[in-house]
Amino acid sequence: SLPGQVVDLTNCAREPIHIPGSIQPHGVLFTLHEPSLTVAQVSANTADVLGIEPEPLLGRPLDGLLDEGALGLLAEALRSERPQENNPFPVTVGARAFDGIVHRHLGATFLELEPVRNVEEEGAWPLQRLLQRAISRLQAAKSLRELCDTATTEVRRLTGFERVTVYRFDAEDNGEVLSEDKLEGLDAYLGLHYPSSDIPQQARRLYVLNWLRIIPDRDYRPAPILPNLRPDTQQPLDLSFSVLRSVSPIHVEYMRNLGLRASMSISLVHGERLWGLISCGNHSSPRYLPYALRAACELIGRITSQLIGVMEEFEKLELRKKLRGHQERLVGAMRAEEEEALAGLVKPPGDLLALAGASGAAVFSEGRCWTVGRVPSGEAMTGLVAWLRETVKEGLFHTKALSGLYPPAEAFKDVASGLLAVSLPKPVPDYVLWFRPEIIQTVNWGGDPTKPVEREGQELRLHPRRSFELWKEVVRSTSLPWTPTELEAAADLRRYAIEVDLGHQVIREQKAV
Ligand code: BLA
Numbered sequence: 001s002l003p004g005q006v007v008d009l010t011n012c013a014r015e016p017i018h019i020p021g022s023i024q025p026h027g028v029l030f031t032l033h034e035p036s037l038t039v040a041q042v043s044a045n046t047a048d049v050l051g052i053e054p055e056p057l058l059g060r061p062l063d064g065l066l067d068e069g070a071l072g073l074l075a076e077a078l079r080s081e082r083p084q085e086n087n088p089f090p091v092t093v094g095a096r097a098f099d100g101i102v103h104r105h106l107g108a109t110f111l112e113l114e115p116v117r118n119v120e121e122e123g124a125w126p127l128q129r130l131l132q133r134a135i136s137r138l139q140a141a142k143s144l145r146e147l148c149d150t151a152t153t154e155v156r157r158l159t160g161f162e163r164v165t166v167y168r169f170d171a172e173d174n175g176e177v178l179s180e181d182k183l184e185g186l187d188a189y190l191g192l193h194y195p196s197s198d199i200p201q202q203a204r205r206l207y208v209l210n211w212l213r214i215i216p217d218r219d220y221r222p223a224p225i226l227p228n229l230r231p232d233t234q235q236p237l238d239l240s241f242s243v244l245r246s247v248s249p250i251h252v253e254y255m256r257n258l259g260l261r262a263s264m265s266i267s268l269v270h271g272e273r274l275w276g277l278i279s280c281g282n283h284s285s286p287r288y289l290p291y292a293l294r295a296a297c298e299l300i301g302r303i304t305s306q307l308i309g310v311m312e313e314f315e316k317l318e319l320r321k322k323l324r325g326h327q328e329r330l331v332g333a334m335r336a337e338e339e340e341a342l343a344g345l346v347k348p349p350g351d352l353l354a355l356a357g358a359s360g361a362a363v364f365s366e367g368r369c370w371t372v373g374r375v376p377s378g379e380a381m382t383g384l385v386a387w388l389r390e391t392v393k394e395g396l397f398h399t400k401a402l403s404g405l406y407p408p409a410e411a412f413k414d415v416a417s418g419l420l421a422v423s424l425p426k427p428v429p430d431y432v433l434w435f436r437p438e439i440i441q442t443v444n445w446g447g448d449p450t451k452p453v454e455r456e457g458q459e460l461r462l463h464p465r466r467s468f469e470l471w472k473e474v475v476r477s478t479s480l481p482w483t484p485t486e487l488e489a490a491a492d493l494r495r496y497a498i499e500v501d502l503g504h505q506v507i508r509e510q511k512a513v
Helices: 046-050 068-078 127-140 144-159 201-209 249-258 291-336 341-346 351-356 378-391 407-416 464-474 484-512
Strands: 028-033 038-043 089-093 096-105 108-115 163-169 175-182 212-215 223-226 262-270 273-282 360-365 368-373 396-399 418-424 430-436
Touching: 028 046, 046 108, 068 089, 068 096, 096 291, 127 144, 127 291, 144 163, 144 175, 144 273, 144 291, 201 262, 201 273, 212 291, 262 291, 273 291, 291 341, 291 351, 291 484, 341 360, 341 368, 341 430, 341 484, 351 360, 351 368, 351 430, 351 484, 360 378, 378 407, 378 418, 378 430, 396 484, 407 418, 407 430, 418 484, 430 484
Parallel strands: none
Antiparallel strands: 028 038, 028 108, 038 223, 089 096, 096 108, 163 175, 163 273, 212 262, 262 273, 360 368, 360 430, 396 418, 418 430
């Protein structure tokens, strides 16, 4: 937690989660001086895990503590630029077997030891065959949805977690559960939305650097690091890449309220951005996964991330192709008009709405108005057009939160929280308007948010259903955003409309002569 300060819901984003000063106690952590490999810092739980008190270890060399083989492997790993590429390596201390996990960060050398556990679910092995199968299935996916569904089922098969989901973050970092694979009988989270505050910014930044974190048992007692500050720098030890890093107490409270005993999440990264998470949870019991299995999950995360980029590009191209079809029919219809080109836009059924993914549209031309789909009342639209003529000078205007700019729109947010408008340069400009309803009415309620919540009050303050309510507040009077592809299609239509209109004008002038 923050030195001298209580972390609460208002200062989450300031909690320095990379320097908690402690670890989760299912393993032990050492930092080492190089090249002597003497112990600089050690976690306080060595007696529980290794059977040796921590204080006497400080300043001591590792030989005599680790077996010869492990010392050799450690030294060899540390000769490389990226010692972590050698993880895990076998270590024995006394008669106990451990996974040795090494890395360097900011001038500190870390050695973490996790006890080798007998994996009770033998079904999780053999790892290589499962991984092969997962990767070929991911690569065979034909859409973003199929890719995410495959990632959830394959990670669940590999890890045995009771629930695995893919969360996707939108442009504002609000999350949506896109895919889910779970034990029968658990509440469904599929389709539920969460506000960005559920995963604060510093955690997102960390998750872009370190792609996997696991909390095997939420009810752990953190083991402090001794001494608390690095002997060489007198600074807190940065645990960004430690596999045992102690997690935020706020997040632990969240898990408790969720009835979640263990969790693990794998980053999905697109460019420099946290695109989403493969999020795993266990309700009924703690869940320890060996390093090798976590590394396999991380690999699935990396391949999925790569394929997400490919799928999104592909889906954008497909959409563009589809929009071009709508555009061609609309331009044809405008050309076919004798008088007002714009009147043609409402003739081919569906095309005008589909062009912008809108639920309603209106065409204002020479003082007349045509509409398709769900639109505000005539009076409301007249007011809106008057406001546009007054305030908006660009040829293309769009917003996903109209009432924030034009307060009267609050009255018709059900129909038009989002507005996309193109104007045609005339003495009195003509308009084509597209409308989108408030987002709340367009999301798919996979998780049935109308279901009554069992617990009330304090207990619920960090509950996902509470988050869902919060998210609904965040997105009040807001529509889904207009995508760059849709905006491009509207701008293209505007150019064609001007062109066709000019053609009509020339014909009219010729007739007049
Ligand atoms: C981290 N929050 C997380 C993580 C998830 C969530 C998946 C990643 C860590 C992990 O794998 O457990 C959110 N988990 C969810 C959601 C669901 C779920 C939405 O299962 C839905 C079903 N969290 C809050 C608030 C704060 C907060 C209000 O809800 C801050 C005030 C903090 N969440 C928080 C912090 C972390 C976190 C600090 C980082 C934990 C860490 O890595 O140390």
